[in-house]
Structure formats: structure tokens, C-alpha cells
Amino acid sequence: MMQPIEDPKRVKSVFCLAAACLLLLASCSMPYWPMSDHPVSLHMVVHIMLFLICGPLFVIGLPARWHRPWLLRLSRFLFTHRWLAWLGGTAIMWIWHVPVFYNASMVMHGFPLFSFFHQVSLVAGGMLFCWPLFAPYPLYRIHPLGGILYLATSCISCSLMGLLIAFTPQHVYRHSGQEDLQTAGLIMWVPGCIIYLSGCLYLFWLWLRKEREDIAIISPINKYQ
Amino acid sequence: MDADLIPEPEQPIPSLSVSSGQGLLQWISSVDHKQLGILYLCLSLLFMVLGGISIVLARTQLFLPDNHFLSPQAYDQLFTMHGTTMIFFVLTPAIFGLASYLIPLMIGANDLAFPRLNSFSFWITAVGGFLLYFSFLAGGAPAAGWFNYAPLNEMNYSSSPGVDYYCAGLLLGGIGTVSASINFIVTILCNRTKTMGMRQLPMFVWMVLINSFLVIASFPSLNAALAMLLLDRQLHAHFFTAVGGGSSILWQHLFWLFGHPEVYILILPIFGIYSEIFPVFSRKPVFGYNTLVASGIAIALLAFGVWVHHMFATGLGNTVNDFFSASSLLIGVPTGIKIFNWLATMHGGSLRFPVAMLFSIAFLVEFTIGGLSGISFAIVPIDWQLTDTYYVVAHLHFVFIGGSLFGLFAGLFYWLPKITGRYPDERLSKWFFWLFVIGFNLTFLVQHALGAMGMPRRVYTYPDLPGWAILNQVSTIGGYLMAVAVALLIYILVKTVRRGAPAPGDPWDADTLEWSTPSPPPLKNYDAVIPVASARPFRDYKRPEETAGEIVKDRRGRHLNIYTVMMQLLVGTEAMFFLCLIMAYVYFAYKPGYQGAPLAHLDIRSTGMFSLALWASSFSWWRVERTHTRMSNRRARNWLIVTIVLAIVFLCGQAKEYASLLHDGVDPSTGVFGTSFFTLTGFHGLHVSIGILIMLVLLWQFIARRKTIPAPIMRAVGIYWHFVDIVWVFIFAIVYAIPHLEKISS
Numbered sequence: 008m009m010q011p012i013e014d015p016k017r018v019k020s021v022f023c024l025a026a027a028c029l030l031l032l033a034s035c036s037m038p039y040w041p042m043s044d045h046p047v048s049l050h051m052v053v054h055i056m057l058f059l060i061c062g063p064l065f066v067i068g069l070p071a072r073w074h075r076p077w078l079l080r081l082s083r084f085l086f087t088h089r090w091l092a093w094l095g096g097t098a099i100m101w102i103w104h105v106p107v108f109y110n111a112s113m114v115m116h117g118f119p120l121f122s123f124f125h126q127v128s129l130v131a132g133g134m135l136f137c138w139p140l141f142a143p144y145p146l147y148r149i150h151p152l153g154g155i156l157y158l159a160t161s162c163i164s165c166s167l168m169g170l171l172i173a174f175t176p177q178h179v180y181r182h183s184g185q186e187d188l189q190t191a192g193l194i195m196w197v198p199g200c201i202i203y204l205s206g207c208l209y210l211f212w213l214w215l216r217k218e219r220e221d222i223a224i225i226s227p228i229n230k231y232q
Numbered sequence: 233m234d235a236d237l238i239p240e241p242e243q244p245i246p247s248l249s250v251s252s253g254q255g256l257l258q259w260i261s262s263v264d265h266k267q268l269g270i271l272y273l274c275l276s277l278l279f280m281v282l283g284g285i286s287i288v289l290a291r292t293q294l295f296l297p298d299n300h301f302l303s304p305q306a307y308d309q310l311f312t313m314h315g316t317t318m319i320f321f322v323l324t325p326a327i328f329g330l331a332s333y334l335i336p337l338m339i340g341a342n343d344l345a346f347p348r349l350n351s352f353s354f355w356i357t358a359v360g361g362f363l364l365y366f367s368f369l370a371g372g373a374p375a376a377g378w379f380n381y382a383p384l385n386e387m388n389y390s391s392s393p394g395v396d397y398y399c400a401g402l403l404l405g406g407i408g409t410v411s412a413s414i415n416f417i418v419t420i421l422c423n424r425t426k427t428m429g430m431r432q433l434p435m436f437v438w439m440v441l442i443n444s445f446l447v448i449a450s451f452p453s454l455n456a457a458l459a460m461l462l463l464d465r466q467l468h469a470h471f472f473t474a475v476g477g478g479s480s481i482l483w484q485h486l487f488w489l490f491g492h493p494e495v496y497i498l499i500l501p502i503f504g505i506y507s508e509i510f511p512v513f514s515r516k517p518v519f520g521y522n523t524l525v526a527s528g529i530a531i532a533l534l535a536f537g538v539w540v541h542h543m544f545a546t547g548l549g550n551t552v553n554d555f556f557s558a559s560s561l562l563i564g565v566p567t568g569i570k571i572f573n574w575l576a577t578m579h580g581g582s583l584r585f586p587v588a589m590l591f592s593i594a595f596l597v598e599f600t601i602g603g604l605s606g607i608s609f610a611i612v613p614i615d616w617q618l619t620d621t622y623y624v625v626a627h628l629h630f631v632f633i634g635g636s637l638f639g640l641f642a643g644l645f646y647w648l649p650k651i652t653g654r655y656p657d658e659r660l661s662k663w664f665f666w667l668f669v670i671g672f673n674l675t676f677l678v679q680h681a682l683g684a685m686g687m688p689r690r691v692y693t694y695p696d697l698p699g700w701a702i703l704n705q706v707s708t709i710g711g712y713l714m715a716v717a718v719a720l721l722i723y724i725l726v727k728t729v730r731r732g733a734p735a736p737g738d739p740w741d742a743d744t745l746e747w748s749t750p751s752p753p754p755l756k757n758y759d760a761v762i763p764v765a766s767a768r769p770f771r772d773y774k775r776p777e778e779t780a781g782e783i784v785k786d787r788r789g790r791h792l793n794i795y796t797v798m799m800q801l802l803v804g805t806e807a808m809f810f811l812c813l814i815m816a817y818v819y820f821a822y823k824p825g826y827q828g829a830p831l832a833h834l835d836i837r838s839t840g841m842f843s844l845a846l847w848a849s850s851f852s853w854w855r856v857e858r859t860h861t862r863m864s865n866r867r868a869r870n871w872l873i874v875t876i877v878l879a880i881v882f883l884c885g886q887a888k889e890y891a892s893l894l895h896d897g898v899d900p901s902t903g904v905f906g907t908s909f910f911t912l913t914g915f916h917g918l919h920v921s922i923g924i925l926i927m928l929v930l931l932w933q934f935i936a937r938r939k940t941i942p943a944p945i946m947r948a949v950g951i952y953w954h955f956v957d958i959v960w961v962f963i964f965a966i967v968y969a970i971p972h973l974e975k976i977s978s
Binding site for chain 2: 094105106107110111152155156159160162163164166167170171173174175176178179185186189190193196197200201203204207208211212214215
């Protein structure tokens with residue numbers, strides 16, 4: 008049976024998709040980061056933009072006319088296996104920061120196909136991660152309070168990754184200076200966590216709004232006296 | 233037989249008689265949440281006296297300059313025991329005692345979700361506390377401060393067994409705290425009366441809920457650090473010793489990853505207490521229910537992003553300091569919001585001033601002072617100037633006493649008529665309030681000045697510099713006043729229990745469900761719970777004419793199974809524990825001068841094979857659950873045997889690898905690779921072994937007793953087993969696969 012799809016308002020949809028595309032373009036047009044003065048920090052900014060902002064914007068802005076049966080199946084699957092979405096999204100973020108992969112990406116970044124794969128994987132990771140929170144089918148979205156837990160645990164994982172990068176010795180990541188590495192780790196740790204925190208507060212607001220809507224359909228207490 | 237040994241309780245508050253089954257035995261064997269709550273509070277009071285005596289002796293030593301009343305060693309032990317006791321065995325048990333007592337009453341339940349687990353949590357915490365104090369008899373108490381910094385905590389510098397007792401005591405206390413938190417979360421999520429939704433939760437319950445998540449996320453870090461330290465001390469491992477390639481700073485990271493959230497663990501439930509008291513004694517609903525909850529969530533999340541401000545003086549670099557200075561300033565915002573919420577609650581209210589309210593108002597003043605001095609520490613140059621001085625001592629006591637302890641006293645006097653069924657003596661209680669508040673300010677307000685003048689903390693004596701002696705004397709006299717106040721509190725409590733005027737069920741004209749029961753509540757809290765339509769259900773019930781707009785409905789939503797939720801939470805906290813161990817491994821693996829050369833010793837092919845056996849056991853367990861749900865016990869049993877065999881194959885593979893490493897001379901004491909490898913894989917092996925034991929019990933149930941095991945229990949075991957397998961994916965990747973890839977790529 009088809010589930011009702013929530014069609015975001017046209018303005019919201021256009022805004023979200025436009026913002027996501029702009030961010031994607033901005034990340035592509037950034038200076039070729041392995042050659043910059045702060046390669047790891049720049050790399051981290053791109054990651055946060057693509058994973059934590061671009062991915063969710065694409066999911067939130069998905070218009071109803073793009074609805075396909077496989078989207079419904081995907082939403083249902085990720086709703087029932089939300090741990091997989093969490094794990095998949097988080098793993099993509101972690102994998103790109105494992106020194107061996109990071110260093111390989113520095114070497115490979117001259118190849119446009121690789122750059123494309125790198126960026127697409129981050130956007131896809133972000134979409135996968137936030138799908139159970141903002142799926143186009145309201146029925147297949149995590150309860151907002153569960154969503155807060157979903158984001159909070161991810162925030163801890165993000166903090167720990169930031170911590171490791173911030174205190175990793177310089178030689179581990181290719182072309183990096185100690186200050187650059189620290190800045191990169193701290194970008195992941197502090198502003199990254201603030202994005203998660205903002206998400207938690209947004210979900211809390213959504214929950215309050217949902218509760219108020221529920222209340223509108225029920226009877227007064229005096230009936231029970 | 234059991235009934236003779238442990239008779240069913242008959243009274244809500246049993247006597248202390250040893251000759252009757254309703255006396256002391258009843259207390260010891262109790263699984264009732266109210267009796268365990270009272271036991272928690274008594275334990276906390278006992279340790280408050282012990283921790284108080286230790287600091288009164290220490291303050292006596294500081295009364296005069298160049299004093300020799302105590303030796304340096306005795307002084308070190310006393311201040312260490314004071315800090316450790318007050319944080320882990322006074323504030324924590326008191327908060328958990330109130331939570332254990334009140335949560336079921338406040339949500340319309342008859343007990344916590346797991347009453348025996350509640351009993352386990354209490355007794356293991358108590359044993360942890362007693363074990364810590366046993367160190368005095370076993371060769372010397374710990375003497376490295378409550379945060380027990382490395383390398384001072386290592387065997388070379390602290391050779392007495394005190395630090396070992398510190399580790400063991402805190403580990404047990406930590407296990408008790410985590411298990412109690414899991415119990416609270418499951419109870420709040422699953423056992424609420426069906427008309428109570430999350431928006432109708434009393435604020436205290438909300439804060440305990442948020443706090444419990446904070447506990448299960450942060451305590452594993454302490455437990456991991458303590459386990460590592462014990463390994464360092466007992467097996468000559470090298471986690472925190474620079475000589476073997478370890479890192480002292482790692483202890484600080486792990487400790488403060490727990491330690492900073494711990495500050496909020498000790499204050500969030502207290503915020504909940506204030507949020508109950510202010511509205512009742514202002515005769516108004518709490519101002520900004522939603523923002524109070526939201527700011528609680530924000531505090532809990534930010535708590536994990538600020539711990540490095542405890543380490544500004546360790547030389548982490550200006551970049552790090554700048555970021556954490558900013559985030560530490562940020563955490564003041566949600567706390568400030570709460571203060572304004574309470575002020576707005578009182579504004580325009582019809583105020584009453586019993587002792588509970590007096591402590592709450594005093595809190596607003598003292599905690600704001602503590603908060604402001606805390607913000608000054610977020611500014612790095614001020615932190616550098618004042619770190620390890622008495623300014624820090626003043627700040628943390630304004631937070632822990634002016635915030636947490638005042639809240640506990642407020643809560644105690646608020647709920648004492650409910651707990652005992654009697655009113656405390658109001659006149660004596662006010663004497664207690666004023667003595668304690670004056671004593672507190674005398675003791676700690678002047679310590680701001682002492683710190684600014686440069687007096688370092690944790691020194692057993694000081695030279696006779698201008699102004700130091702008089703300020704220390706004022707501080708010590710204040711400490712004596714607080715000691716007198718605590719003695720008076722004990723007298724008030726005894727007098728209340730023995731001869732207090734009887735209190736009705738609702739002595740304060742309060743709002744929440746616990747006041748709808750008689751005082752003290754009967755053993756079974758509720759036969760029927762009044763309908764809940766708002767966060768003030770009892771008030772709605774008492775004044776139906778004012779609640780025309782309120783509505784009642786079944787709000788519990790999707791039914792959550794207590795076993796599944798419990799196991800998910802347990803797995804969550806275990807995941808944090810493994811994350812800390814994995815981080816330590818990675819930290820060492822990329823440290824300059826790392827001499828692990830693990831690939832020389834590790835055989836990725838053979839490990840890959842026995843890893844496959846472990847991962848295959850996840851599939852076979854899935855088959856166990858499927859066949860079990862289809863009521864085919866025989867097939868389920870066969871798949872269970874397959875799962876156990878696969879798990880044993882994995883353990884055998886690991887044992888073979890251990891034997892090979894030991895044969896090559898690699899053990900936990902040979903360097904950081906051995907240290908971190910054996911710890912990480914050893915703890916995982918321990919979890920696999922526990923899983924096998926659980927499955928053997930299930931097999932025994934299938935074969936010998938031919939019992940059908942409830943599906944939720946099978947599901948819970950499944951969650952645990954899949955978790956163990958997933959953890960091995962990460963360990964395999966980090967210990968074997970990535971170094972292998974690095975070798976290939978280089």
C-alpha cells in the first residue's frame with residue numbers, strides 16, 4: 008500500500024535543493040586542497056559541508072513528484088534498520104579520515120573521477136545518515152525524541168574522531184602541519200557538534216509541534232472525572 | 233524455604249530490629265524502589281560524614297601557617313578521600329536515591345522496571361565505597377587527588393595499594409551507576425502510566441532521563457581509564473607511562489571525557505528538583521517547561537564538547553585552547569536560560585518560604601557565583617594564572633555545594649514528609665539552613681581571594697605570607713560551622729523519623745503524582761492512578777474546575793519492550809567503552825616512536841579465518857531467532873549449538889594468536905602495542921565468553937528444562953551477540969586490515 012508522501016512546500020524544496028547544489032559547487036570550486044596551506048582543515052570544512060549540510064538538504068528538499076516505489080521501499084528499510092543508516096553514514100565519514108585512505112586521496116585527487124567519487128560518497132553518506140530523520144514519508148521517520156538520541160550518539164562519534172585528528176602527530180597525514188591538523192580536528196569536533204546539537208534542538212521543536220497537533224483531536228479531562 | 237529466609241515485606245519503612253524478619257533483614261534483602269532509595273540516601277549520609285571528617289581534619293591542618301598537625305602523606309590521603317568520596321559516594325548516591333524513590337511514584341508505576349537490578353546497583357555502589365575506605369586498613373588510602381593524574385597514579389610514584397583500591401572502588405561504583413541509569417531510562421520509557429506522555433513528565437523525571445543518557449555515555453570512559461590504570465599497575469602495562477611508550481596525557485583525556493559530563497551528571501537531576509520546588513512554593517506552573525527540557529538536552533550534548541578546558545595548562549596549543557574557550561563559554565547559555573526560567577517562575581507568584589524553598593533561593597545566588605567563576609576559567613590566560621590554586625577549589629565547591637548539595641537538601645526537605653510520613657522540625661531546619669549557608673560562604677568565598685593571591689591547592693601547609701593565615705582561619709571556621717550544621721541535620725532526621733508531627737499525603741499542595749499517595753506511600757504505590765492530562769496531574773485532579781482545557785488520552789504510544797530497551801542501552805554503553813579502548817590503540821599506533829611492528833607478529837590470514845567464524849555466528853543466531861519465532865524449538869536448539877561452536881572456534885583462534893605472541897615475547901608489559909592489543913582484544917574476548925555463557929544457559933533451558941524462552945529475551949541476547957560481532961569488525965579493521973593496507977601502500 009502506498010504511504011502518503013509529504014510534499015515540502017515548493018519554496019522550501021527549491022530553497023533546500025538550491026542551497027545543496029550551491030554548497031556542492033562551492034566545495035568543487037575550492038582551491039585544489041592538497042596544494043593549499045591548510046589542506047586538512049580545508050578538507051574537513053568540505054566534509055562537514057557535504058556530509059552534514061548538503062546531504063540533509065537534498066533529503067529535506069526532495070519534492071513529491073520525484074516519488075518512486077523504490078523510494079518508499081528504501082524509506083521503509085532504513086526506518087526499520089536505522090542502525091544501518093547510522094552505521095553506514097558514520098562509517099563513510101570515518102573511512103575518509105583513516106590515514107591510509109586520506110593519504111591515498113591526496114595522491115589521487117588530481118583525477119577528476121576520483122574527486123567526483125569522493126564528493127559524491129560524502130553527499131550520499133550524509134543522505135543515508137539523515138534519511139531516517141527526514142524521509143519523505145512521515146510514517147517512516149524516527150520519532151523526534153529517538154532522533155535526538157540518533158544525532159547525539161553520532162555527535163559523540165564525531166567528537167571522538169575530531170579528538171583523534173586534533174592530537175594525531177603531524178607525520179601521519181600527508182602534507183599537514185601540526186596547527187593545520189589541530190584546526191581540522193577541532194572543526195570536526197566543536198562546530199561539527201554544534202551542527203548536531205542544532206539538529207537535536209530542531210527535532211525537539213518538531214516533537215513539541217507534533218504533540219500540539221495530537222492534542223487538537225482529543226477530549227477534555229472533565230469527561231474522566 | 234525462601235519465604236522463611238526472606239519474608240515478604242509488610243511495612244513501607246521496616247524497623248531496624250534484628251530479631252524479626254521485618255527488620256534489618258528486610259532492608260538488606262529489599263528490592264522495593266522506595267526502600268532502596270532510602271538506603272541510597274543513608275549511604276550517602278554515611279559517606280558525607282566520613283568525607284566531612286577527612287576535610288575537617290585537613291582544614292584544621294591549614295588553620296595555621298607552617299602547621300604540623302598532619303603529615304604531608306596523611307594530608308594527601310585525606311583530601312583525596314574527601315574529593316573522591318563526596319563526588320562518587322555522596323552526591324551520586326543521593327541523586328540516585330531520590331531518583332529510585334521518586335521516579336516510579338512520579339510516573340504512576342509501582343516499581344522500577346528491574347527491581348533486582350536496582351538492588352544490585354545499590355549494593356555494588358555500597359561495596360565500591362566500602363572498598364575505597366578499606367584502603368586505610370590495607371596499606372594506605374589513595375593520595376593522588378580525586379582525578380588521580382598520571383604518572384603520579386603509577387606504581388613508581390604511588391606504591392601503596394591506595395590507587396588500586398581507588399580503581400576497584402570506582403569501577404564498582406561506576407557499574408552501579410550505569411546499571412541504575414539503564415534501569416531509570418527503561419522505567420521512564422516503558423512503565424509510565426498510560427495517560428502520561430513525554431510532555432507530561434515531571435521536570436525531575438525529565439532531567440533524570442537526560443542525565444541517565446549522559447551517565448551511560450560518559451562513565452564507560454572512566455571505567456576504561458580505570459581498567460587501563462589497573463593493568464598498568466598490576467601487569468606492568470604502559471598506557472600512562474612514558475617509559476614504555478605510553479602517554480600521561482591520555483589519562484587526562486579519558487578522565488575528563490568522563491569528568492566534565494560528570495559535573496552535569498551531578499547537577500542536571502538537581503535542576504529537576506529545583507524545577508519541582510519553585511512552582512509549588514510559588515503557586516505557579518513552571519515558567520518555560522519546553523525551554524527547561526531543551527536546555528537540559530543542550531547541556532547534556534555540549535558536555536561532551538568542552539572537557540579540554542580542564543587541560544588548558546597542559547600545553548595543547550593555542551588552536552586547541554581557542555576552540556575550547558569558545559565552546560566552554562557557550563555552555564553557559566543553556567544554564568543561564570534555566571536560571572531565568574526559575575526567576576520567572578517566582579515572579580508574580582504567591583511565595584512560601586519553607587526550608588526547601590530557602591535552599592532553592594540560596595542556590596540561585598551561590599550557583600550563579602559558581603557559574604561566573606567557571607566562565608572566568610574559560611578565558612585561557614585567566615585559567616593559566618589560576619589553575620591549581622584555591623580559586624579552583626572555591627569554584628568547584630560553589631558548583632557542587634551551592635548547586636548540587638543545596639538542591640539535594642532542598643529535595644530532602646521537600647520530600648521528607650512523603651518519605652517518612654512526618655514533618656521535620658521547621659525551626660531546627662531553618663537553623664540548619666542558616667548555619668550551613670553561612671558556614672559555606674565563610675569557607676569558600678574567601679578561597680577566591682586566596683586563589684587570586686596565589687595559594688596553590690593540595691599543599692599540606694603554607695608559609696606565613698600577608699593575608700594567607702587570616703583567610704585560611706576564616707575558611708576553617710566556616711568548615712567547622714558546616715560540620716556542626718551536618719550534625720544538626722542528622723539530629724533533625726532522627727527526630728523527624730522518631731517524633732515528627734504526622735504529615736498528610738499532600739503537605740505542600742503540590743502538583744505531581746507522588747503526592748496523590750499517602751505519606752509514606754504503601755508498599756504497592758498505586759492501585760489506580762489518576763488520569764494525567766498535563767505536567768501537573770495532581771493539581772488538575774484537585775481542581776477540575778480550572779482544567780477545562782486539559783485533555784486525557786492514551787499517550788504511551790508504541791509499546792516498548794523492557795528487555796530490548798535495556799539491552800540496547802547496555803550495548804550503547806559497552807560501545808562507548810570499546811570506543812575508548814580503540815581510541816587508545818589508535819592514539820598509540822600513530823604516536824611518534826611507536827615500536828609495535830604488529831604485522832611482524834599478527835597473521836591476518838589466520839585471524840581473518842577465525843573472524844569469519846565469529847561473523848558467521850551472527851547469521852546462525854539470526855536463524856536461532858527466526859526458528860524460535862516459528863515455534864520450532866528443535867531447529868532453534870540446533871542453530872544455537874552452531875552459534876556456540878562458531879564462537880568457540882573464534883576464541884580458540886584468539887588463544888592460538890595469544891600463544892604465538894607470547895612465544896615471540898610480546899606481552900602486555902613489552903610496549904604499548906602489547907599493552908593496547910591485549911587489552912582491546914582481551915576485553916572483546918571477555919565479551920565473547922560472556923555471550924557463550926548466556927547461550928549455554930539458553931541451551932540448557934532448551935534441552936534440560938524444555939522451556940520456551942520468551943521472544944523478547946531471545947531478541948535481547950541477539951542484540952548483544954550482534955554487537956559483539958560488530959565490535960570485532962572495527963577491531964579487525966584497525967588492528968589488522970588498515971596496517972596491512974598501509975604496508976601494501978608504502
